[in-house]
Amino acid sequence: MSDKRSILLVGGGSVGAISALNLDIGHRAAVTIVCRSNFEAVQKHGYSIESCDHGSLRHWKPSGGVMNEVPHAGAGKVFDFVVCVTKNVADAPPSVSDLIKPAVTEGRTVIVLVQNGLNIERPLLAAFSQNVVLSGVSLIGANEPKHGFVQQDFPDTLYVGPFRNPNLDPDDEERAAKEFVGIYSAGGKTQCSYSADVGWTRWRKLVYNACLNPICAITGLDTGRIRLAEGAVEGLVRPAMMEIVAAAKASGYDLPSTVANDMIEMDPLDMYLPPSMLSDVRKGNLIEYENILGEPLREGKKLGVPMPTLNVLYFLCQAIQWKNKELRGLVSGR
Amino acid sequence: MSDKRSILLVGGGSVGAISALNLDIGHRAAVTIVCRSNFEAVQKHGYSIESCDHGSLRHWKPSGGVMNEVPHAGAGKVFDFVVCVTKNVADAPPSVSDLIKPAVTEGRTVIVLVQNGLNIERPLLAAFSQNVVLSGVSLIGANEPKHGFVQQDFPDTLYVGPFRNPNLDPDDEERAAKEFVGIYSAGGKTQCSYSADVGWTRWRKLVYNACLNPICAITGLDTGRIRLAEGAVEGLVRPAMMEIVAAAKASGYDLPSTVANDMIEMDPLDMYLPPSMLSDVRKGNLIEYENILGEPLREGKKLGVPMPTLNVLYFLCQAIQWKNKELRGLVSGR
Structure with missing residues (x-):
């Protein structure tokens, strides 16, 4: 053939x-x-x-x-x-x-x-x-x-x-x-x-990936539980998502006004599955935080978008990554 | 006697x-x-x-x-x-x-x-x-x-x-x-x-307790490692501490200008001990986040002090607390 x-x-x-x-x-x-x-x-x-x-x-x-x-x-x-x-x-x-x-x-x-x-x-x-x-x-x-x-x-x-x-x-x-x-x-x-429109498609997925993924990884809560846990959606998930929406807009990509809700409600309420980054944290694997969190954060900051939630999540992911790198012998100068 | x-x-x-x-x-x-x-x-x-x-x-x-x-x-x-x-x-x-x-x-x-x-x-x-x-x-x-x-x-x-x-x-x-x-x-x-001056003494200790304690608990890093991990001190610990210093000042307590450094350097660099909240997280115990993080955050916010770092740390602690309450059967309505 x-x-x-x-x-x-x-x-x-x-x-x-x-x-x-x-x-x-x-x-x-x-x-x-x-x-x-x-x-x-x-x-x-x-x-x-x-x-x-x-x-x-x-x-x-x-x-x-x-x-x-x-x-x-x-x-x-x-x-x-x-x-x-x-x-x-x-x-x-x-x-x-x-x-x-x-x-x-x-x-x-x-x-x-x-x-x-x-x-x-x-x-x-x-x-x-x-x-x-x-x-x-x-x-x-x-x-x-x-x-x-x-x-x-x-x-x-x-x-x-x-x-x-x-x-x-x-x-x-x-x-x-x-x-x-x-x-x-x-x-x-x-x-x-x-x-x-590759940029639009990627920013849209970041609404989920830059937000729910690290928040679940850091707190240890899966997709169903993050929606049940007191304060987690309104205190963390939605503010983080709105920062991505603002950074996307500043970068020239208008995401639909319902995108945060769509992403929050995408996984069924009775589905208790770990997002990929939580799976990686549980296994002690390195996490993809630079591409899915660091890059949109840097893009948004460069364009003057306030991103206080993602900024803290980023540094927490960086610290968790350092911990797992140390465990794998990837930290030098100790 | x-x-x-x-x-x-x-x-x-x-x-x-x-x-x-x-x-x-x-x-x-x-x-x-x-x-x-x-x-x-x-x-x-x-x-x-x-x-x-x-x-x-x-x-x-x-x-x-x-x-x-x-x-x-x-x-x-x-x-x-x-x-x-x-x-x-x-x-x-x-x-x-x-x-x-x-x-x-x-x-x-x-x-x-x-x-x-x-x-x-x-x-x-x-x-x-x-x-x-x-x-x-x-x-x-x-x-x-x-x-x-x-x-x-x-x-x-x-x-x-x-x-x-x-x-x-x-x-x-x-x-x-x-x-x-x-x-x-x-x-x-x-x-x-x-x-x-009980207030001064308590706010001073919060510089350590509201910041290093939750950051170590959330990232899983102990006192020595949090100082070694890339970005953790300058991206997380110091910004959080400066928010406490600002909230203390707004509440009428002037902490010394060296207090953040003093607290960061208090534990010896070669001491790898978990702060109390990290110990509790490791054991699945409930954590004291409301008194040591929630209260100073609410005081500072009430007085108009921007506290973006502590705000995110607070909601992450709340989610972690919810997780451990669920594990202990303390969450109702499920």
Whole structure:
């Protein structure tokens, strides 16, 4: 099948597995997945998936196979797309650019960042100045309670659009984005759409991610409980969200007036699930606070937007990150 | 010894044990201590104490004995002083007033609150309108790693003064305070002094307690690490402290310009000890955030002082408190 696209998907956790599944089942691409902590389990048994979008699957592997490190592209092997679904922890190595570098062919490979936060494209555009870089903003509820076992409770909705690369023709960027949407949608089990206004889409998701995510992580409360806890929504969540709305507006993105309520009420009241950052804190993992909290805070401050709530949340996340870096031996000079 | 004073000390944890020791060893009072979680251990074996002030003691009990509940005062038994060294969790029963009520003789018993925070005298003055109520602000580093085993690493310095009771003669209040200082100091092993300006002393301690204590509790960092963690002092601790200094000033208390630095540098850099609120969070205990953070925040806000850092810390503490109340079955309506 010479017209099949070749896709390398880096990051085989729960969201990565569902993304690989969507990209593979439409038969327009051969997907190879790169796993880290769960490699052995996935290599041996494939994924077991219980999904609101896909039903039950056992022993599923993407058609391009499973690897435990990013392969080198070369004469015999070129990836049309490299899709990053790893955590993006800006303040700890390796950078996303360094991680995917071996697999990227200059001027050819389209890089897709299915990752949260603001300005995440900057280091990629600097490292790969001749490549299209796409934004993927995913709304999904999925977790991996055990290596290789993926549970998806909340449908996958993916918005894809190009990060503007001044060295390239915008038409080529748009074409690449729409081709990716076509591949992702071909299986018919998910919502994936082209969204030209990448900034708007990213700021909108930050209303959830820069606010509820750190507040749940810091307090230890999950999505259901944060809404029940005395004072938490009106004292913390809503003020933080309104700061993001103001910073987005100052940056030129008008979010709908209902966005704070929409985000607060998005998860059902009787769903007690940890947002991703709370899961990471519970596991002692590093957190993505720089991209999802630090960057919008810096953007807003630069534009003169008062952001007192997010400012305190940011420094608390930084301290928690330091604690976990120390535990992992990543703090020098002690 | 009919001239010996009778003292009931409620709260036999580490600070309570050291206080009882100081009150007892000068032989001017017979001290009875009320223990809760550690009663069995202390009743059976007494306290084992390793103290920078007192050296090593084994099997120590106060001369008036150990009890597991607050006794009733009556014809045969009157307490000259009831000293409260319990946690003061304003938002969960029992209140301090309810707790000590059986032992208080109207118009006679002097109540001493060796507890942190602002406005803690209000419910006591309301409940015991004819009794002297004294403020005790203690600077001490002590903990009880095992029931009955007390480790004191940082000297006890206690400031005592009267909370003004409009129904009583100020001279009587001053006399009671000075008598208590005399009893506490008689053993010669500690620093206890009369401090007329209770408000100043309390606001000064809040510079530490309203700021470092919650910040350490929320981030999980101890006293040494909070000073090492990137951004924590300049992004969180110092801004919070300056808000307390501003609120104190608006309330009429001029704290020294060096107070923030003094408090930040008070604990040695190589001492890695959890402040009391962090210990409580680690144990899943309820925290004293209303008295040490909520009250100064409300005072400052009432006077128009901007307190953005403490405001966020307050709501985070409230959410953490809710979480622990839920775990203890103290949240209704679920």
